[in-house]
Amino acid sequence: MTLALRVNGQTHPVxxxxxxxxxxxLRDRLNLTGPKDGCGEGVCGACTVLLDGRxxxxxxxxxxxxxxxxxxxxxxxARDGGLHPLQRAFIExxxxxxxxxxxxxxxxxxxxxxxxxRPSEAxxxxxxxxxxxxxxxxxxxxxxxxRAGDG
Amino acid sequence: MARFDLSFPETVEEACQALAQDGSDGRIVxxxxxxxxxxKHGLYRPRRLISLKRIRGLAGVQETEGGGVRLGxxxxxxxxxxxxxxxxxxxxxxxxxAHVANLRIRNMGTLVGDxxxxxxxxxxxxxxxxxxxxxxxVSARGSREVPFAQFFVDTYQTVLAEDELLTEVFIPxxxxxxxxxxxxxxxxxxxxxxxxxxxxxxxxGEDARVQEARLxxxxxxxxxxxxxxxxxxxxxxxxxxxxMTEAGRRAARLVDPPADARGSTWYKKxxxxxxxxxxxxxxxxRARANGVQIP
Ligand SMILES: Cc1cc2nc3c(=O)[nH]c(=O)nc-3n(C[C@H](O)[C@H](O)[C@H](O)COP(=O)(O)OP(=O)(O)OC[C@H]3O[C@@H](n4cnc5c(N)ncnc54)[C@H](O)[C@@H]3O)c2cc1C
Ligand code: FES
Ligand code: FES
Numbered sequence: 366m367t368l369a370l371r372v373n374g375q376t377h378p379v380x381x382x383x384x385x386x387x388x389x390x391l392r393d394r395l396n397l398t399g400p401k402d403g404c405g406e407g408v409c410g411a412c413t414v415l416l417d418g419r420x421x422x423x424x425x426x427x428x429x430x431x432x433x434x435x436x437x438x439x440x441x442x443a444r445d446g447g448l449h450p451l452q453r454a455f456i457e458x459x460x461x462x463x464x465x466x467x468x469x470x471x472x473x474x475x476x477x478x479x480x481x482x483r484p485s486e487a488x489x490x491x492x493x494x495x496x497x498x499x500x501x502x503x504x505x506x507x508x509x510x511x512r513a514g515d516g
Numbered sequence: 517m518a519r520f521d522l523s524f525p526e527t528v529e530e531a532c533q534a535l536a537q538d539g540s541d542g543r544i545v546x547x548x549x550x551x552x553x554x555x556k557h558g559l560y561r562p563r564r565l566i567s568l569k570r571i572r573g574l575a576g577v578q579e580t581e582g583g584g585v586r587l588g589x590x591x592x593x594x595x596x597x598x599x600x601x602x603x604x605x606x607x608x609x610x611x612x613x614a615h616v617a618n619l620r621i622r623n624m625g626t627l628v629g630d631x632x633x634x635x636x637x638x639x640x641x642x643x644x645x646x647x648x649x650x651x652x653x654v655s656a657r658g659s660r661e662v663p664f665a666q667f668f669v670d671t672y673q674t675v676l677a678e679d680e681l682l683t684e685v686f687i688p689x690x691x692x693x694x695x696x697x698x699x700x701x702x703x704x705x706x707x708x709x710x711x712x713x714x715x716x717x718x719x720x721g722e723d724a725r726v727q728e729a730r731l732x733x734x735x736x737x738x739x740x741x742x743x744x745x746x747x748x749x750x751x752x753x754x755x756x757x758x759x760m761t762e763a764g765r766r767a768a769r770l771v772d773p774p775a776d777a778r779g780s781t782w783y784k785k786x787x788x789x790x791x792x793x794x795x796x797x798x799x800x801x802r803a804r805a806n807g808v809q810i811p
Binding site for chain 2: 366382383384386405406407408410413416419420421422425426427429430492494495496
């Protein structure tokens, strides 16, 4: 089937098989390798992208389900060569080691800040609780999200 | 990953036709969360998936006449969790759906898909039992209503026939003075499937005696179950600490949970004892907060 996928503000016509998942289409067809395949079953959040502003696990979403929605991946965060405030805060706080979870963490945090620009620490912890960092950079990640929330 | 076809009917009738035609080759897909995991693990190889996504009438949550709730088959956990109608009319359901998985899964997975998948660890299932909820099952042959008390046959098995799909769930209007809660425990992290869940609803009289009691357990039996014996022992009684403790003890004797990664049979029975008591205590606390005077 041919899909017209809106990713980071651009429409991409892509030919996909009906059984393909959004993560694979983003990575293998559109060369957007920001979203990562971690657990592949909805647990870790490495594959997090936003669908109309809502975080989802692209490892479990049929690609055809994303048609008609705005898909946002980590590649769309930086604008005109300038990093997004969240990206800058992650660097400042050293909120990663290997970086595998980072694209997912960033998109999750973006979903939070878009809805709640100045979250409390408790809100950050609750909202980010479904994203796993194997290197356990949690303290720095929470600090970075709080800092980005300060504007 | 297995290869399959995917179709997007636009009406319930079209979906029913497709199911009837495809026989055992066809299967409904809602959010696809549960199905995609099965497919990825090679546990299920679908031939044709029939998606409910583009059927307009299946979206959302509505209040019914008289103050009940209608949940469409495509309502996600997160929609249910946030719905003002659910908060007003069946807040215990919002409480249970908020415990499901993580936010991403709650944005993708549907409540009805959770019930049709019929994993016995479902969080919402015991709550629908104490809400006396029912489902509408539709096929090319016609339509019927199924109370959730009769919906679950075994783990991963429901009464739905191969050609049937659920279009909606109805929660009847709650009688006045009904208070309730859902309590659950997860041994790994709060976003994991529960070790057990207990749902409770109580109606207390002016004298603070129990007029009606509804209790259900999830995760510790092959299908989520009401506990009629325990409900019966509570009716007409004042909810003393001793009575609540005794209710927990008796509930533990009624179940025989299998030992697995979440704990031994002995451990789970002890947890039932504690969580049935806690569900009663918490419901009593809420009834009190709602203005029932406890002498
Ligand atoms: C990481 C993770 C953690 C989870 N943790 C929890 C948890 O803590 N508590 C909990 O309760 N659940 C939990 N779940 C389960 C999750 O809630 C369900 O998988 C999800 O809600 C299923 O809904 P779906 O719309 O994706 O169903 P689908 O995958 O689309 O369908 C599931 C099954 O139901 C059938 N079906 C779906 N809709 C209909 C319909 N309208 N009529 C007839 N048949 C239908 C399908 O044919 C399929 O067999 C978890 C899942 C994941 C991935
Ligand atoms: S890879 Fe999708 S949630 Fe882990
Ligand atoms: S930085 Fe390595 S997994 Fe998070």
